Amino acid sequence: MNQATEKIFQQDIIDHLVSNGWKLGESANYDQKHALYSEALVWAI
Numbered sequence: 001m002n003q004a005t006e007k008i009f010q011q012d013i014i015d016h017l018v019s020n021g022w023k024l025g026e027s028a029n030y031d032q033k034h035a036l037y038s039e040a041l042v043w044a045i
Helices: 003-019 038-044
Strands: none
Touching: none
16 A cells, blocks of 8 residues: 555544544644543543
8 A cells, every 4th residue: 555545544544433423632642652642531530
């Protein structure tokens, strides 16, 4: 799969998830060490 096709594929997946209730997070808020979004953790508590 070339780079352009991969980006389209990724966006299709994201669009599907969001249209079914998934919350799209900001990459600036992503904690790579713990593999989560900080706002998701606060929401879960």
